[in-house]
Amino acid sequence: MSALADPRIATLQNQAGSSGELDLPVGDGCFRINLRDENIALWQETFDQHTTAANLLLACEESNGDLKDTRLTWVVGSAIRTATASSPDAVGWLLTQLGVPTELTEAAISRCPGLGDDLVWAFYLERQVQGLSLNQDLPQTTRRILERADQAQRQLTSEELTTICQASGIDQSLPSSLIQRSDHLVNQARAQLLATQPHLVQLGGAL
Numbered sequence: 001m002s003a004l005a006d007p008r009i010a011t012l013q014n015q016a017g018s019s020g021e022l023d024l025p026v027g028d029g030c031f032r033i034n035l036r037d038e039n040i041a042l043w044q045e046t047f048d049q050h051t052t053a054a055n056l057l058l059a060c061e062e063s064n065g066d067l068k069d070t071r072l073t074w075v076v077g078s079a080i081r082t083a084t085a086s087s088p089d090a091v092g093w094l095l096t097q098l099g100v101p102t103e104l105t106e107a108a109i110s111r112c113p114g115l116g117d118d119l120v121w122a123f124y125l126e127r128q129v130q131g132l133s134l135n136q137d138l139p140q141t142t143r144r145i146l147e148r149a150d151q152a153q154r155q156l157t158s159e160e161l162t163t164i165c166q167a168s169g170i171d172q173s174l175p176s177s178l179i180q181r182s183d184h185l186v187n188q189a190r191a192q193l194l195a196t197q198p199h200l201v202q203l204g205g206a207l
Contacts, residue, residue, distance in 0.1 A: 008113040009035065019140065024107055031107035032126065043122045046080055054082035055116065056091065058098065059124035072098040075124045085116040095123060126150065139167050155179060 013035045016022045020036035047057055062070035063079030070079075072095065085091040092105040100123075112121050126147075138146075145160045156164070158176075165172040 006114075006119065008119070009040070012113075022111070024111060026103045026107050027101070029101075029104065031104050031111070033111065043120075046122075047082075047120055050082045052082055054084045055118070055120050056083040056085060056094070057081075057120065057122035058083055059122075060098070067094065068097045070098065072100055072123060073125055078124065087116045088112075089116070091116045091121075142167055155182070 012022060012033060013020070016033070016035045020034070020039075022033040022035065024031045024033070043057060047054075058067070058081050059073055059075045059078035060067070060070045060081050061073045061078065063081065067081065067083060083094060085094055088109040092109050095105045095108065096102060108115065108121075108123070113119065115121055142164050145156065145164060149156055149160065156179075161175060161179075162172055164170075165175065
């Protein structure tokens, strides 16, 4: 049965409302369940491309080797790997092995029906700009724009910037000026770093 037709997913979608997402605060972070139809359909297509039996999809840093030797990461540029777990606790253990904090694995266990059983769940990290896309004080339209930019790892477009500035009452010329100067500022910071700490980019260095 398709996840879109499963009554347990339908119940979560009703809880999420028009946003299509459940944001569950966990410590300093958030456990987000994306329940939008198009997102579920996309993961279903990804799952169908795999031939091995599984009930988990994981966005990993590495495409080969044991799962315990890699880490969960962002979807963009990741290796989507499958896995099978026989219980919710087994999923929690696996996510912990992938570097997921315990409080987030506990949220997955308690809030994802059919986990480690008859429903396939996909897990991945989300990029956040200082957590702004999770800030409930911001308008929903603004949070959606920031989320899309986070996921695509890109700057805001001029249209997106206009929308955010109009919603906040900020003069658009101020952030636009900063964006135009960003490449220069990054290059300036890079040059200063190389001048003061050249060992960072040498063989065996941190960068």
